[in-house]
Amino acid sequence: MADDLKHAKPGTVSTPDRYGDKSLARVQAGPWFIVILLIAACAWLGWRAFFYHEEGDPVGSAMLAFEKQNSLTVFSSRFEVVAESVDKRGVLGVDLLESRQAAVIPATVEYRLDLSNMDRDRFEWNAASETLTVILPALKISRPNLDEAAQTTFTEGTYVSRDASSDLARNNSQQAERKAAAFAKNPQVLAMARSAAKEAVRQNLAIPLQVAGWEDIEVVVRFDGESPPA
Known part of the structure; x- marks a missing residue:
């Protein structure tokens, strides 16, 4: 730790790459979000076809x-x-x-x-x-x-x-x-x-x-x- 502080430029602080982690999380979550939407759409269509009746009689x-x-x-x-x-x-x-x-x-x-x-x-x-x-x-x-x-x-x-x-x-x-x-x-x-x-x-x-x-x-x-x- 002391060696790292010696080589660091005055006035700067070394921090983790938080923005890079967030971008990677968004990329990984995108496909799962699409899959969830597809499952929900299929469930809605099935309910509409087999269980749902239009308003009225x-x-x-x-x-x-x-x-x-x-x-x-x-x-x-x-x-x-x-x-x-x-x-x-x-x-x-x-x-x-x-x-x-x-x-x-x-x-x-x-x-x-x-x-x-x-x-x-x-x-x-x-x-x-x-x-x-x-x-x-x-x-x-x-x-x-x-x-x-x-x-x-x-x-x-x-x-x-x-x-x-x-x-x-x-x-x-x-x-x-x-x-x-x-x-x-x-x-x-x-x-x-x-x-x-x-x-x-x-x-x-x-x-x-x-x-x-x-x-x-x-x-x-x-x-x-x-x-x-x-």
Whole structure:
């Protein structure tokens, strides 16, 4: 120690290189700081993907999905109806000419859901079981669309005038429309339409709910008047 003091210049004091130690500490700490940030980011992303749910509830997400479409066609039924008409024409109340026409006319009926009035009262959320129940209004049945260009007709009569032919065709069309409307309300056809409607609603809600973070949610769909599933 005495020798060091002898060789030291007057007015100077020998001190350790503290600034160099601090710089070295910063360099060594930099990579560890980046690693910690990466671990924190991965943990946050994992929590966001598997545990975090957006603010709000699945009812709001479902209602938002329905707001984008006021009407949803869920089922279409195509069938054939048979109509038959008789035309009688005569003079002074005496029937002189009688003609008959039978027609087989294809008809199409669509079943639609009116989603414009799907308010919050039509959704029930059970947080414990993560079950969303959707209560649908009754299906709307469209007016039958008759494909008269594809119809098959059978006409009987000695002489069928143009007026008689027009009346027979018109009467058969009216009759076919009434029969098609009645057939569209057949319980078996309605059951198929309701089943298709429920599946369509589930599919329409699947993606919006997944995007909102509700991936494991169960969607139960029923119509007004139907009892909840056991």
